[in-house]
Each structure stands twice: as structure tokens, then as C-alpha cells.
Amino acid sequence: MKNSLGNSLVLTIFGESHGEIIGAVLDGLCPGLKVDEEFIRLQLTKRRPNNFFETSRIEKDEFKIVSGVFNGYTTGAPLTILIPNENKKSDDYEKMYGLARPSHADYTSFLKYHGFEDYRGGGHFSGRITTSIVAAGSICLKALEKFNIKIASHILKCHDIVDRNFTNNIASEIDKINKSDFPVIDDIKSKLLKVFEEAKSNCDSVGGIIQTAILNLPGGLGEPWFDSVEGLLSRALFSIGAIKGVEFGAGFEFAKMNGSIANDEFQVFKDKIITLTNHNGGINGGITNGMPIIFNTVVKPTPSIAQKQNTINFLNNTNASIEIKGRHDPAIIRRICVVIDSIVAIVVYDILSSRYGTDIFLKHNIPM
Secondary structure, X not given: OOOEXXXXXXXXXXXXXXXXXXXXXXXXXXXXXXXXXXXXXXXXXXXXXXXXXXXXXXXXXXXXXXXOEEOOEEOOOOEEEEEEOOOOOOHHHHHHOOEOOOXXXXXXXXXXXXXXXXXXXXXXXXXXXXXXXXXHHHHHHHHHHOOOOEEEEEEEEEOOEEOOOOOOOHHHHHHHHHHOXXXXXXXXXXXXXXXXXXXXXXXXXOOEEEEEEEEOOOOOOOOOOOOOHHHHXXXXXXXXXXXXXXXXXXXXXXXXXXXXXXXXXXXXXXXXXXXXXXXXXOXXXXXXXXXXXXXXXXXXXXXXXXXXXXXXXXOOOEEEEEOOOOOOOOOOOOOHHHHHHHHHHHHHHHHHHHHHOHHHHHOOOOOO
């Protein structure tokens, strides 16, 4: 099992949903970064369930940094974060073992690990592990602030409820999203909560589309082939189990366009090179062009639902049925936004560090 991501900056995650502890290691951080533990707590709060329509499993997420920080600053040694699991109810999973929960990794993990996997709460495949990504990503988000690089994600669509896309006022929209406990641009929170409520009352769940923006990333980053910016981001995004699709800029809408519409025309504006549109999402040939990077991710409905479903018992190779009990979210699209921001921040930090060297974050600006 490979649990590491990155080149110059390497993230390693560990732990299981109902194990004693989960955590992350960041290896390759620049020495001298101020570690803001209050900001880490704030970001973890955004991932934590906070309403009736989300899981009742509430963890305090009282993290502890046990290496790589001294007197509040990174030392350059691997930074290790530990987060205890305290609110565990494993009995629900003991009773179900052998029954493959539809769209979960129960069966595939059994095949890969020959029955030695920790199946409680989904084990190492659980969304609980994304807590480690948020904690580690918070450190990278803070480091990127030095260069005014901003990242934000919002719920773009759920069923027929649609938020507006990022506009030319993207900087203020990012600030609004990041200050909110419900990541939307327009006032659609109540409409979305009604969709969540209906799903919950029907013992069902919903997914959605998340839109993410990266602002003020300089041009010239990325490689033309196997380490394109799209490729690096996509690889990281698909490590989040609920994400089943990624599109950059206009994405699949390109299929409806002619080149005369799809092309982003260049122009010099106030001594800066820009494009008049951003259908390509800020990336040409795998390399950033200086425009905002915009991409959408699709999040599948939470697979744990209380309706009766057909399945198999993979221990005795028989057909069966299942009604999933336990504490589950009818919708994770609010909570997943901060997870996306965090993994994106880790990738962006790694891209900058790979291009300019680890100590770039000690400098006052990025070479252009």
C-alpha cells in the first residue's frame, strides 16, 4: 500500500478509522515557517460535522505535532501530526463483516489484503483519514499566503440547486467562501439543506459538483507531459475516495464549442499578460499561464445508506442483502471542500518547491 504523495514535499498519511490514531508526515518543508495551530484548528472545524444532516460521529480532532517544529517554527525535519480517534462504535462493522457495502471498498480491500485489512469504519479507506490531509494542508495553505496565493472551493451543484461560477470578482469570492462555515457564493444554503433533509428522510444520500479556484499562481509552473499541473492535481484529488471526476476550465463543455469560442485570446492589460477568457482554466500545455486555475470535481453520493440493497457475502461467496446501520452523512459536499483545498495546497507547495527549491518560502517573492 502506497500512502505517500509528492516530489520535493512528500505527504505520508497513516491510520485507520477505528484505530487508536491517525496522522500525517510532511517531509521537505522549508525551515522557518511559522506554524499557526489556531488556523489548523479552524480548518479542522470546517471538516467536522456541524448539523443534523451530517454524521453524528463527532471527533474533537485534538491534534499534536510531535516532530519538525521548534519554538513555533518548522525545523526542516519531517513534521509529524497525530490525531486521536476517540468516538468509535465498531460493533456496527463487526456484525456486517463479509457483506460488501455497495460502492465501498470492503470487497476490493479484502481482495488486495487477503482478509487482513482493518474493516472497522472502512479502516484505512475511510473518509476519517482526510482529517490528516486537512491538518497537513493547513500548514501549506498558510505558507502559500506569503505569496498571496489563495485557494477556495464551493458547492457548485447538487441535484437542481446551482451556485454561480467564479467571476471576475474571484478574489472577494474566495475570501467570502473561506470565511464562511457553508461554502457557497450565492445564498443557496437553505435550498441545499432541504435537499440534504429529503435525502436523509428517505434513508438516502446525495453528491454534487465542487468548484475550486487557485489565485495568483505564477505562470511557467508544471511540465508538458507526465507532470502537467492538471496531472499532478488530478492524481491528488482522486486520492479522495468520494471524487469520481475532475475537469479543468470548461472541461467537458468543450465538446459543445468551436475553436473560435474555446480559445482564450491573449492581451496585455496594465503591463500584465492575461487571457480575455479562461476556458482552459489557467493551464496551457500542462503549464500555468498566470490566470486563475479553475477546476470542478464531482463527488459521488455517500455510499452508506439505510435502504435495503442487494450485495454478496464475500466470505462464503453467496448473494445477500444489506441495510447499513451506523452514523453516516446524507451529504459530504460541505465537508469535502476543505479537504480539496488542503490537498490542492499540498500539491501547489510541492510544485513551487520543486521548481524554485525548498527555501523559496524564505524569500519575499517568487522569481518571474
